Amino acid sequence: MGGTEVPMSGPALRIRGLRKAFPKVVAVAGVDLEVARGEVFGLLGPNGAGKTTTLEMIEGLTAPDAGEIEILGCTWARDGQAIRSRIGVQLQSTSLFNKIRVREALDLYGSYYPKARPTDELLALVQLQDKADAYHITLSGGQQQRLALALALVNDPDMVFLDEPTTGLDPQARRSLWDIVRRMKAEGRTVLITTHYMEEAEALCDRLAIMDHGQVIASGTPASLIAQLAIPSVVELTFEGSAPDPAAFSARLGEPVERRGERWEIPTRDPKALLPRLLETAEIAAVPYQQVHVRRATLEDVFLHQTGRSLRD
Amino acid sequence: MVKMVWRQFAMEWKLYTRDKGAMFWTFAFPVVMLLGFGFIFRGGGGPKLSVVYVEPAISSPKDAALCKAMGDLQLKVIRLAPAEAEARWGRGETALEVLPAGSGYRMRLNSYLLAQGGPTAGLVNQAWMMAQARLAGAPEPGRIPVSVESPGGRKASNYAAFLLPGLLGLNLLSIGLFSVGMVNVSYREKGKFRRLAVTPLPKWVFLMGQVLQRLAICLAQAVVLVAVGWAVFGIRNQGSYLDLTLVMVLGTACFMSFGFALSSLADTAESYAAIANVFFFPLMLLSGVYFTLDSAPHWLQHAVWILPLAPFLTTLRAVFNDGASLAGHGLALAVVGAWAVVTFLVAVRRFRWA
Numbered sequence: 001m002g003g004t005e006v007p008m009s010g011p012a013l014r015i016r017g018l019r020k021a022f023p024k025v026v027a028v029a030g031v032d033l034e035v036a037r038g039e040v041f042g043l044l045g046p047n048g049a050g051k052t053t054t055l056e057m058i059e060g061l062t063a064p065d066a067g068e069i070e071i072l073g074c075t076w077a078r079d080g081q082a083i084r085s086r087i088g089v090q091l092q093s094t095s096l097f098n099k100i101r102v103r104e105a106l107d108l109y110g111s112y113y114p115k116a117r118p119t120d121e122l123l124a125l126v127q128l129q130d131k132a133d134a135y136h137i138t139l140s141g142g143q144q145q146r147l148a149l150a151l152a153l154v155n156d157p158d159m160v161f162l163d164e165p166t167t168g169l170d171p172q173a174r175r176s177l178w179d180i181v182r183r184m185k186a187e188g189r190t191v192l193i194t195t196h197y198m199e200e201a202e203a204l205c206d207r208l209a210i211m212d213h214g215q216v217i218a219s220g221t222p223a224s225l226i227a228q229l230a231i232p233s234v235v236e237l238t239f240e241g242s243a244p245d246p247a248a249f250s251a252r253l254g255e256p257v258e259r260r261g262e263r264w265e266i267p268t269r270d271p272k273a274l275l276p277r278l279l280e281t282a283e284i285a286a287v288p289y290q291q292v293h294v295r296r297a298t299l300e301d302v303f304l305h306q307t308g309r310s311l312r313d
Numbered sequence: 314m315v316k317m318v319w320r321q322f323a324m325e326w327k328l329y330t331r332d333k334g335a336m337f338w339t340f341a342f343p344v345v346m347l348l349g350f351g352f353i354f355r356g357g358g359g360p361k362l363s364v365v366y367v368e369p370a371i372s373s374p375k376d377a378a379l380c381k382a383m384g385d386l387q388l389k390v391i392r393l394a395p396a397e398a399e400a401r402w403g404r405g406e407t408a409l410e411v412l413p414a415g416s417g418y419r420m421r422l423n424s425y426l427l428a429q430g431g432p433t434a435g436l437v438n439q440a441w442m443m444a445q446a447r448l449a450g451a452p453e454p455g456r457i458p459v460s461v462e463s464p465g466g467r468k469a470s471n472y473a474a475f476l477l478p479g480l481l482g483l484n485l486l487s488i489g490l491f492s493v494g495m496v497n498v499s500y501r502e503k504g505k506f507r508r509l510a511v512t513p514l515p516k517w518v519f520l521m522g523q524v525l526q527r528l529a530i531c532l533a534q535a536v537v538l539v540a541v542g543w544a545v546f547g548i549r550n551q552g553s554y555l556d557l558t559l560v561m562v563l564g565t566a567c568f569m570s571f572g573f574a575l576s577s578l579a580d581t582a583e584s585y586a587a588i589a590n591v592f593f594f595p596l597m598l599l600s601g602v603y604f605t606l607d608s609a610p611h612w613l614q615h616a617v618w619i620l621p622l623a624p625f626l627t628t629l630r631a632v633f634n635d636g637a638s639l640a641g642h643g644l645a646l647a648v649v650g651a652w653a654v655v656t657f658l659v660a661v662r663r664f665r666w667a
Contacts, residue, residue, distance in 0.1 A: 059511050061667065081513050089511040095504040099331040104324070111320055112514040155512075 010073055012037045012159050012190035013058065018067035020053055027053040029214035031067070035192060035207075040185050042201040042208035043194040044299070050214035051194040052092065055163055058192070059089050072158055085114055088157035088189075090148045092164055098137040102128055102147055105136060106154060113155035126150040126180060142173030149180050160184055162193040166200060178204055198299040210303055217306045225302050231267040232297055235274060237282070237289040238263045244287075253281050258304075264289075267301070314518065321522025322529075329526065339488070339534055343480045344541050350603070351473030351546055362433045363389035367398040369413040378448050379411075379418070382440035388433065409433045473546040477538060478629040479602035482564065482622055484534050486596055488527055489568030490589045494576040496523075497664075498585040501576075506666040516666065524569060531565050551636035559639065560632055563646065564625045567653035571621070573660035596622045618645075621652040 013035040020028040028050045035041040043051045056062040058069055060076045060083065069076065074083050096105055103119055110116030123129045126146040131139060139147065145165055152160055162181070166174040181204055184191050195201055201208050202222045209219035218225055226232075237243075239262055246257035246264050255274070258265045268274045271294045282289060329335060364383065369376060383390050393401065401407050402421070408430035410421040420437060422430040446454060500506050509519055542548035550557055575592070579585035599606065599613070600622035606614045617623040624645035631637035639646065 061507055061510055084511060084513040087511070089508075091504055091508055091511075093504050095508050097328050097505075099328055100324075104327075108320070108324055109512065111317070112509075112512040114513070 011035060011070075012039075012072060013041075013192065014068075014070040015054075015058070016068045018054065018057060018069065019065045020050075020057060020062065021065055026214055028057070028064075031211070031214070031216055033209060033216065033219075035190060037190055038185070038188055039206040040181065040191040040193065040204050042205035043192065043211060044196065044198070044201050044208055044303070045194075045211035046196060049211040051211055052163055053214075054211070055161055055192070055194060059087070059161055060084070085155060086158045088152035088155060088160040090145075090152040090160075090162045090165055092167070096136045096147075098135065100136050101133050102136065102139070103132040105147065106150060109151050110154045115156065116154055117156050122150040122153060125153065125183065127176070140173075142169050142176065145169060145173070145177060146180065149177065153184070157189065159190040159192070162191065164194055164196070166195065166197065174200070198303070202299055208299075210299075210306060212303075212307045218302065222299060225299060226297055229297050229302055229305055231269055231301075231305075233268055233271045234295055234297055234301060235266045235268060235271055235278060236263050236293040236295065237266075237278075237287070238291045238293070239288065240290055249281070249285055249287060252285060253278065267297070267305075317514070317518045318521050318525070321519055322525045325522055325526035326529065329530070335492075339484070339492075339530060340537055343484055343534065343538055347473060347476060347480055347538060347541060348545065350476055351471070351542075354472035361387065361389045362429065362436065363391055363408070364433050364437055365391045365393055365398050365401060365407045365410045367395055367410060367412045368392055375444065375448060376413075378444035379441055382443040382447070383437060385443070386436050386440050388436055388440070409437070411437055471546065473542060474548045474634055475630070476603065477542045477548055478633050479626055480538060481535055481561075482600070482626045482629060483597060483602045484538075485531060485561075485564050485568040485625075486593065486622055488531055489570075489572035490575065490593055491572075492527055492530070493523075493569050493572030494589060495572075495582065495585055497573065497576045498579050499582045501665060501667065502581055510666060527569060528565060531561075535561065550633050552632035553636075553638075556632045556639050557629075560625070560629050560646075563649055563653065564621075564629070567621050567625070567649050567656070570653055570656035570660050573664060574656040577660065577663035577665060592620075596620055599623070601626050618648060621649045624648040 011034050013033065015031060015033040018028055018031040018033075019026075031050070031054055033041075043054065045051050053062060057064045057067075058071065060080060071083050072086055074086075076083065100108070103123070106119045106122055110119065120129075123132055126149055128143060128146055128150065131143060136144070136147070149162070149165065152162070165181075166177050169177065178200070181191060181193065193204065205222060207219065207221050208225070209216045210225070211217065218228070220228070241262065243259050243262055243264050246259050249264075250257040253266075255266055255268070258267075266274065266278065275292075275294070279292070366380060366383075380390055380392070398407070398410060398412075402410060402423075405423065405425065408423050408426035411418050412421065418441070420434055422434060443454065446452075506516075509516065539548075539550070571592075575588060576585065579588055599609075599617045600620065601617075602622070606617065624642075628639070628642045628645045628649070631642055632639065
């Protein structure tokens with residue numbers, strides 16, 4: 001494995017000018033990122049934003065067209081094996097043999113590394129002790145994902161990469177995965193996680209970057225991103241069925257109104273002043289709305305504001 | 314490194330033994346084929362030929378003489394009344410029928426069963442000549458003796474002995490195309506290779522473990538099949554074990570490389586299955602696994618030698634059944650070797666992990 005000296009200070013990950021084009025699409029168009037040691041960093045964006053391609057280049061699975069990647073002070077060109085020994089990776093699909101037992105999978109993957117964590121410790125960490133002798137194929141979706149996280153931790157890694165670990169899971173399974181990610185942070189690991197769930201990013205991430213069309217369009221702490229919006233509140237009018245065209249109403253109200261599926265959204269700095277005027281105008285125009293909500297802006301609104309699109313479009 | 318390869322091999326083997334379907338197709342199925350076809354065609358000359366004899370209204374001495382002569386020639390004579398014979402003919406079960414016509418006979422040959430009825434008609438005519446000679450009191454005509462021998466002349470071999478090397482070759486082909494080619498396409502498609510690529514495990518260790526495990530399967534299969542052949546049909550290797558090993562190693566190398574090379578042509582397991590079957594079925598049916606291509610056109614008999622299975626089986630049978638040396642089979646070995654080298658190079662150049 002070579003005797004590469006591994007620097008213990010500096011950022012966990014530093015990326016400069018990362019680019020990758022495929023025959024039909026530019027997947028990553030110049031990405032700069034820096035992730036500090038010990039933080040949970042989120043990479044957010046809709047499907048096709050370039051998150052997974054970015055992650056695959058960082059993990060050494062895809063060669064970049066241009067740009068620099070430095071992980072834990074190492075580069076792929078010089079210290080590929082050293083990086084592989086010190087990172088843990090969970091890919092979008094678990095891709096194990098159907099008939100391998102949970103304990104066997106952990107033992108097998110552990111054997112690929114110079115040092116491996118005890119299998120029983122990993123089983124306890126992801127709460128799969130009573131599934132230790134079950135075949136992989138018999139596990140539920142949430143259990144399979146927990147096993148994937150345990151496999152990503154098998155070598156006691158300094159940095160962990162999680163690619164949409166909770167996609168397709170029910171809320172309870174998602175919460176249990178969040179606990180494992182928080183445990184990783186508590187153990188001092190750096191975590192880079194991609195997701196398209198805004199509440200997940202808000203719950204887990206110290207900092208995050210929002211990607212769209214292969215570029216980072218905003219980055220910072222979740223609170224600072226929301227603060228940057230300068231529109232802390234959103235008033236929502238919900239309709240039964242899809243919402244009508246708000247153009248005429250918007251003109252009458254003198255405020256921008258956005259239509260989102262079954263509701264209108266009116267971003268505002270001052271909901272207290274807007275609300276009476278809004279209700280009065282709606283009454284006069286006979287708008288057939290069902291309910292009114294006032295909520296604080298979320299990362300979802302940050303994304304909407306930056307791209308004009310919803311995250312899950 | 315040896316330990317890592319061993320661990321990979323052991324895990325592949327363990328997972329394989331949990332796949333009962335794969336175990337059945339690789340171990341039990343060839344044995345079932347050998348036992349089934351071996352017993353069905355045990356006579357060596359194939360099933361007894363039968364002829365329907367339609368009984369005349371009044372039997373005469375010449376009828377009795379014909380029936381006796383047909384029996385002497387090992388024909389199975391089914392004697393039926395006209396109505397019954399006609400019903401049997403109508404059901405399409407009769408290949409050849411002998412009916413009274415005037416003072417003699419005529420024969421009716423089923424156009425769908427010419428392969429069986431044709432030779433039978435010849436034997437009936439021979440029987441009729443014998444019967445006429447006997448009725449005339451002429452001396453019994455002499456016959457040319459026939460003996461059944463294998464091409465190498467070592468031993469009279471039965472159909473099971475012909476089939477056994479065919480099944481060994483078919484096993485190698487299916488392991489190469491499916492256990493190697495298909496499996497690696499699906500590993501690539503499902504991202505198993507990508508999951509390995511983010512670990513420090515060298516990829517060649519993974520492939521080496523896989524290749525060794527397939528070799529072990531091939532070996533185990535061959536041992537089982539040869540043991541059953543010996544125990545049930547008394548089939549033994551007539552050649553040198555060194556030659557046998559050399560032929561088997563060359564064949565295994567050829568068909569595994571074939572699988573690896575083919576796996577680089579497809580992106581999905583579905584498209585691979587289509588490509589693999591394009592090779593598998595013609596190779597299986599036209600290479601002499603179950604039967605020789607004696608009655609096929611000459612160009613086809615030559616054409617199948619372009620593909621590796623036919624020359625491989627010819628050489629394997631020559632060694633195993635006839636105890637021939639490899640020296641006389643240079644061309645066949647060259648064809649198999651060329652396939653091994655070309656597919657190996659294609660596999661090395663084109664094999665993809667992602």
